[in-house]
Amino acid sequence: MSSKTVEDVENEVRDWWQTGIIDMEPGKIHYGGYAIEDLIGNISFPTMIWLMTRGELPSAPQAKLLEAALVSAVDHGPQAPSIAIARMAATCGVGLNNAMASAVNVLGDVHGGAGEQAVALYHDIAQRMDAGQHMTAAVSDGLDHQIAEHGKHVPGFGHRFHPVDPRAPRLLALVSEAAQEGHVSGRYGEIASAIEAELLARKGKRIPMNIDGATAVIYAELGFAPELARGLFCLSRSVGILAHAWEQTQQGGRNKGPIPRRMIWNYTGPDRRQVPDSAKS
Helix, strand or coil: CCCCCCCHHHHHHHHHHHCCEEECCCCCEEEEEEEEEHHCCCCHHHHHHHHHHHHHCCCCCHHHHHHHHHHHHCCCCCCCCEEEEEEEHHHCCCCHHHHHHHHCCCEEEECCCHHHHHHHHHHHHHHHHHHHCHHHHHHHHHHHHHHHCCCCCCCCECCCCCCCCCHHHHHHHHHHHHHHHCCCCCHHHHHHHHHHHHHHHCCCCCCCCCCCHHHHHHHHCCCCCCHHHHHHHHHHHHHHHHHHHHHHHHHHHCCCCCCCCHHHHCCCCCCCCCCCCCHHH
16 A cells, blocks of 8 residues: 655656746746746747746847847748748648648758757867867867768858858858957857858868858857757747748648649659569469
């Protein structure tokens, strides 16, 4: 016979999940200690994201920089797999939540993960500098390590569509302003610029920083872990995913695939042939 008291059982239930994010009881909701009624109408959504992921409220300049990164990555048109998938899913007759989930699920290492990878690269170079290396040597060694471990693609640099990603210079300018005003260190912006210079020296042509590299600078400057950089990108891109799924729902269409029906793929299998008698039942 169990010797547990009612109080023991209640404590066991309470301890089953543990969180420092939300405290709730009937009629009361607190996030990180702050009452929801005090947050509503007084803080921005980026500030709320910071509170939920970091446990504290950011300063206004920090929230502004986070907001800039989130705004910059909301959409990149149907040529981006996540956006195309959202629209295709909508033509299959699913609801907005299904279309959004389908799209978010492809934000992996190749499409959606470069920001996380770029933050990790910046951190690696920063650690080499902390160990005594000059920035130039730290960048060179950091790139060599990145390429040896993950292949020749350097996350955060170069773009398959834009000769120069128009989002990156604006974000870097905001980081520079924030650094001059003492809101961030500016260290990761300098590291990213040094990577760009090293790539130019190695390849003989400029490989400009892209949206992933620039937002990674902001996330690193603000102290977000690399993994959170990917999560924040998912939050940002979800806005564009929602917009495109909703627009496609309004436009209608059924089973709209990735290419027009008149454009058929290249078939690379065997020549047309008959089913042999030996295979027939």
